[in-house]
Amino acid sequence: MKKAYVFPGQGAQFVGMGKDLYESSPLAKELFDKANEILGFSITDLMFNGTDEDLKQTRVTQPAVFLHSVIKALCLGDAFAPDMVAGHSLGEFSALVANKTLSFEDGLKLVYARALAMQKACEMKPSTMAAVLGLEDAKVEEICASITDEIVVAANYNCPGQLVISGSIEGINKACELLKAAGAKRALVLQVGGAFHSPLMLPAQLELETAIHETQFNSPICPVYQNYVAKAVSDVNDIKQNLISQLTAPVKWTQSVEAMVADGATDFVECGPGNVLQGLVKKIHKEANASAA
Secondary structure, three states: OEEEEEEOOOOOOOOOOOHHHHHHOHHHHHHHHHHHHHHOOOHHHHHHHOOHHHHHOHHHHHHHHHHHHHHHHHHOHHHOOOOEEEEOOOHHHHHHHHOOOOOHHHHHHHHHHHHHHHHHHHHHOOEEEEEEEOOOHHHHHHHHHHOOOOOEEEEEEEEOOEEEEEEEHHHHHHHHHHHHHOOOOEEEEOOOOOOOOOHHHHHHHHHHHHHHHOOOOOOOOOOEEOOOOOOEEOOHHHHHHHHHHHOOOOEOHHHHHHHHHHOOEEEEEEOOOOOHHHHHHHHHOOOOEEEEO
């Protein structure tokens, strides 16, 4: 019986997130205050009392979700004893602080560098993402590949029958029409800043690569199942390379959960805002126990 801790990505945020931790735990308060200092602005104001619009900005969303997730894990103290960790997209950075590969400070600085680089890449070319429900993955991939004059790729393999695609606005609109015609229950354009996990993030990837190579990475206390390879990784150099590759490659969440189950995971604990990953885990593996930290 093994315990896997999983950490959510962008989209899990909500106004008020983390406020209960801040008010009830001296450790949480200290870490949130330190985060405000590192970032050079009061992210706690935006998290606790901001607006949905504030929290939707990539430069705010990513550190906010990271902070909530990581501080929640650190507040568990000795009760936090993972056999393995994984994170969905941005959540991979939270997972790497949880398994001691990154320090809290370095993790936050990297996440903020990633967020700023992604926001900049989003502003270079209008782009978006869309959720596709009720089609086989292979059919979605085939339709994306058939659009050759625009960038459209599979971006998030969330669970069977739920795939998110990413690309230029024209490409996504074209793909949604074709996907509906092919029998998709829904092909819905998402309210996101840009085409995450697509080749359009290449400028951000180059910036992140520099930041990662300047950061101290330590040997993890347990393996991380990374989005890029969907298998257990413990080698520090591999972890770094997979983090860099992740920005322009799909999030293989379905495959990562399947790999964790194959390696003995029976209990999945979601650490962070919301409960999206618990739902996805249950859809991927019905026998798994999924709960909140």
